[in-house]
Amino acid sequence: MSTFGHIYRVTTYGESHCASVGAIIDGCPPGLKLSAEDIQKQLSRRRPGQSDLTTPRNEKDLVQIQSGTEFGFTLGTPIAISVKNEDQRPHDYSETDFYPRPSHADYTYLEKYGIKASSGGGRSSARETIGRVAAGAIAEEYLRTAHRIEIVAFVSSVGKVHLPAALAPPSLVPSDQQEDNDEVDDALSPEFRELLATVTREQIDQHPTRCPHPPTAKRMVERIVRAKNAQDSIGGTVTCVIRNVPSGLGEPVFDKFEAALAHAMLSIPATKGFEIGSGFRGTEVPGSKHNDPFVRRSDGSLGTVTNWSGGVQGGITNGEDIYFRVGFKSPATISQPQQTAQYDGTPGSLAARGRHDPCVVPRAVPIVEAMAAIVVMDMLLAQNARSKASSLLPPLTTLPPTMRHGRDQKDRE
Amino acid sequence: MSTFGHIYRVTTYGESHCASVGAIIDGCPPGLKLSAEDIQKQLSRRRPGQSDLTTPRNEKDLVQIQSGTEFGFTLGTPIAISVKNEDQRPHDYSETDFYPRPSHADYTYLEKYGIKASSGGGRSSARETIGRVAAGAIAEEYLRTAHRIEIVAFVSSVGKVHLPAALAPPSLVPSDQQEDNDEVDDALSPEFRELLATVTREQIDQHPTRCPHPPTAKRMVERIVRAKNAQDSIGGTVTCVIRNVPSGLGEPVFDKFEAALAHAMLSIPATKGFEIGSGFRGTEVPGSKHNDPFVRRSDGSLGTVTNWSGGVQGGITNGEDIYFRVGFKSPATISQPQQTAQYDGTPGSLAARGRHDPCVVPRAVPIVEAMAAIVVMDMLLAQNARSKASSLLPPLTTLPPTMRHGRDQKDRE
Amino acid sequence: MSTFGHIYRVTTYGESHCASVGAIIDGCPPGLKLSAEDIQKQLSRRRPGQSDLTTPRNEKDLVQIQSGTEFGFTLGTPIAISVKNEDQRPHDYSETDFYPRPSHADYTYLEKYGIKASSGGGRSSARETIGRVAAGAIAEEYLRTAHRIEIVAFVSSVGKVHLPAALAPPSLVPSDQQEDNDEVDDALSPEFRELLATVTREQIDQHPTRCPHPPTAKRMVERIVRAKNAQDSIGGTVTCVIRNVPSGLGEPVFDKFEAALAHAMLSIPATKGFEIGSGFRGTEVPGSKHNDPFVRRSDGSLGTVTNWSGGVQGGITNGEDIYFRVGFKSPATISQPQQTAQYDGTPGSLAARGRHDPCVVPRAVPIVEAMAAIVVMDMLLAQNARSKASSLLPPLTTLPPTMRHGRDQKDRE
């Protein structure tokens, strides 16, 4: 339903033309420094109208904190945030309303609820994501302050314009497609791992496409402009890295870290795919090459030499960079006429009015980051519950050494 | 944690060497005909040792229903099922136990819990999936009886051996990779849609690889044998179709149908990716081609001409075939020696003992089907709660016709 | 945490001095007629300042619907409601703030969160209940429209002033306390059952104490005035009846109808006890007298002759009137000085400033009704999910007649 998370719980509300949209964030740790500006920063990155490439609607999206903080600190009580809708009129009723928009949610919402908002978008409107981004921004404040966790997403492809092989996530690296050739090591390049390790939001935001490789970014713009000129649309993929996540997060068996992440990402409007680490490419690489050997890190802990796994093994984080990719389909709303049918089956032609984003992928970047932050936060709190409980038990001295953690109980907490 | 679903709730238990593995299934509709044989059938499809391609361990996996049925019918109370473990001895302690197996869960389990089962697999063992398959088989009995819903999964690729383009899901259809060429209609072929519409489990099971295209199946065998001979392993993808799902299932915004499905699939061991409908390929197809136009079906309801969406729009089912693809990485356990490190960081070489599946994808087929069935069941019950509630309200006669369902309230129920 | 319910889910937010208080109500059936006035009516009954007996603070509590409705109907999407706080200043810092108020939440909130709102009340403030009352009012609209369910609460005691024996719930009927005398039939009088069957909110609201028996109401006023004059406070009990609830609601085993109800009631501030039906008195009545014999009702269904059970048996509603009683302790905030200690343990005397309710029980009436409505709504939706699912299965003709419902499957739905 409209709630995500078990301990850090986010509940969003709002349609495109109601009084406001927003969220209640329950379970935020008390004593965290938090101001409306901390939230606004990410909301502004989500906002339309940031460049020529996006829809020129100028939503101001000023966030108000309704509860849960005082004197700039969280109280541990629910944090409610809201953003007023500028345009609160019910939708003007017109002929196009007799058509369910193809590949949009008009038809399915009506099938589900028997009623739908006058503005077709309703709850499937992109404005719903405002609550998510706010909730993610709050989670990030905590994760950064307490654990130095960093989350950075970027655009890895727009249509068939991909990052170059050396900087691309494995599935975007061209394959020879020779069934009997197992030499695929280069699908996970050192340059890509370096990009994951170092890329910042500041770098990403330097280009309106939010692609970290300027020459590719330029081609992406061309691709988007081509779609725009053709009254058409184009999709793309967002790749995201999460750094400094402690090992041990993820709840076997159904709430594996990657399962929660996949759930979170596929709940974002227009997403069609998710892959973590080597992803679909990892299905083609033999185990002997795909396995990540262990090695002692400088601090004495274990790391892995490669990172095909994407930072999770057995559904649990291993301390390496977590990276994943999300696919966004081409937007359903396009201005060119489409042959389709009305609700009652009458065939006809529909052309969307108004102006629309030909490509939502750059704006999806902060939404992906937000949902990632919410997942990490929820998993971290779940692990806290257990690790603190275990730390109060006597040491496991009677067990074989290979069954217990090498370090002292106290260290683990 | 170990529970999946909100109304149809499945809780599993069990490691590889404990007394038994099993599950409690809560929320199954009462009055459903159900016997142990109905469950056993799918469990046997999951079982290892079904062909030369899989591990020769002969687990019998006989299921026992502990509760929740009488005289062959479900009572509405929790159905507990269990399968005894043949080998209940704790693992023999050996030198290899000082090594966390690369890309396995040994290291992360120990990081998470501070203790782990003597047999490294523990809860990440494939035996955990027995409870899922049983729970899915029960859900399927209901879905088939009450709604004629059919769920069929099959192997769509092993390593780089893919189904031929005409029969392949969009992401497996070779792409020209020309940035400025939008002619991609053929990525969703009529033959593939026909396969989705007609393929049966009987057909699938005719070949040990569970690939529905015999020439490809033959090449898959060769690929697996090559991995086996090289003491190596290989991954692959499973494609699944769900037919006859009513429109209206899926709970916006966080529990969209595809989000729950992605969660379910990524919770299966060894999965690295999920895509629904056009998936990642859909990120490259312009909106004008990717949109699914509506058309009146023979029964008067609306259908779509194409089905790039994969049966969901806005997170809600639209009545079309639901299809998705899941990527399984190459198994981590291989017999050839691997350079890695012990828990304490000491470098060394590890070779797995025993015999292992070089490719788990054929056996993953019934697990994918099971998790799909659980998702559909849970979503169906959630929609029942609402649709029955709405059916008792007066008709919405005062609303504009485009805001309310064309059919009478009573029909909707 | 701050969410109640599984399918009809209510999440509240807000402290006493933040920007607003409110709630998100998720899972409300679509197509329900709903206006702000429907909600306001119950909020106004909760509001302080309704009579001389309550605190003279004049909170206006005007509710705003933020989302989830259009043209006066619910959309099935989350309904957010908010009420602005008139006084949004952080609390003036004073000497009394060094004292945790006895039997208030100051100390425990600080122990729990390590930080607390400057106004001691914070989230334990009575203003938090605004969101509950709104959510309950919405649930009631549905329950009344679709099932003619009626919920009426009233004050059954203030201090030692009780309703007279004939009109009192069993535990308030004086007992002889003779261990060997089992004649206790009169603890459940016909007059009390008649009161339960007929009492209305209009009747209840005719007296500021919300006691349905005017002579007792008069004595309650005297008792409250005595407390007020003594700068003291007094508690009381609220009895509530729910009429026309269908049989079959309640989810064994942990979510029995009465368990959910007890949870809901004990979550209201200042509550110390809950009993359903005969309650604690039922522990003293022998089974032969306490059992409710069955009898055929005029419509052919089964009813019970007596109703010691209070409308639930085995955790499931049986179609009879559901009645229960909730105990509210005397308010902790009193104006007379109290000997106590500061946070650091320094002994001293604390006198609360401002004016306070000497008795909250009359204002608790709509809160009890609201939480009851939320419980019924949630349980009704849960049962819908199952009953609709079962109605699609073939009839249970092969079972012994005593194992299956006498009526046809179709009727059950």
Place this chain on the structure above:
Amino acid sequence: MSTFGHIYRVTTYGESHCASVGAIIDGCPPGLKLSAEDIQKQLSRRRPGQSDLTTPRNEKDLVQIQSGTEFGFTLGTPIAISVKNEDQRPHDYSETDFYPRPSHADYTYLEKYGIKASSGGGRSSARETIGRVAAGAIAEEYLRTAHRIEIVAFVSSVGKVHLPAALAPPSLVPSDQQEDNDEVDDALSPEFRELLATVTREQIDQHPTRCPHPPTAKRMVERIVRAKNAQDSIGGTVTCVIRNVPSGLGEPVFDKFEAALAHAMLSIPATKGFEIGSGFRGTEVPGSKHNDPFVRRSDGSLGTVTNWSGGVQGGITNGEDIYFRVGFKSPATISQPQQTAQYDGTPGSLAARGRHDPCVVPRAVPIVEAMAAIVVMDMLLAQNARSKASSLLPPLTTLPPTMRHGRDQKDRE
């Protein structure tokens, strides 16, 4: 449904005549010493046939741990436990089956599910509580080991036979019922508080009634024997104390500690009432007497002089003894004939066959303890999640001293 708890989650299964009954306990801290004997001890206290007062059925109830432990320690994975049913035959079909037993669950189960187990009890059977007692025993092992928490329940009344005033919980202390007399201090006697502080299970178990006051225990036996001889039954109340619970447990606002406790207790079969601390008696005591003044404890922390609150304030534990009382109605199953009606409404007389417990209260003692342990465990883990998260934030030095905890951040963890 059949799951209780959010982080420490207990899911039970089983009817009276199925293969086994049991539970899955998910979320138990890893590294806890645990053997089947630890569980068996409490199960044996629950077992029927322990004295002449209880039913002579001799259920052996031997528990088997199916998963989740190795070498006597918990692994952090789900612990499944099961107890075989000795009598697994479906119920013999007889004339009495046409009668729903008065005040039993036969009628409501059939209304709910449309089908019921051949043995009327089904899931409402007392055997269902085996899973709860096991889950509670495991929780207790942790609570005792890590926090020295002690939970002791005892019988405080059987019918009208009550503990003497000095040892009784407030609601069982006789009241003068003088409306204008506020002298009620003696309703919470020092002797009763001493009893709460010191009573042990060993003391309780010395008498078959589990009443800690031998003269009263003797009269309770007489009362039960009288019921037995009259082919009748009698109810009673269980009082429970939880000692050494840390302050800060309980999740405002809906999951207040007492709300979760009330939920837990009212989910036990045959319960009709719950009260915490002063309970219903606290509704009659003026605030000036009912408030618990604070005082510095010897360790420097704050305690309360009295404990009318019962260890919770604002829904959060304050470190004082938690005490509460649960009311169990007289058992519905009695051997004397009862005038009632068949399912189809035909009037007639029903006499239960077999032998039945005339009073279940002594056997309810370990069930109350178990549910209490589960609640404390779940709340403790929830608080761990938050307190560990907060401990990693910088100190709140900029806030007014009355808004932040006096002790250092680190101490709080």
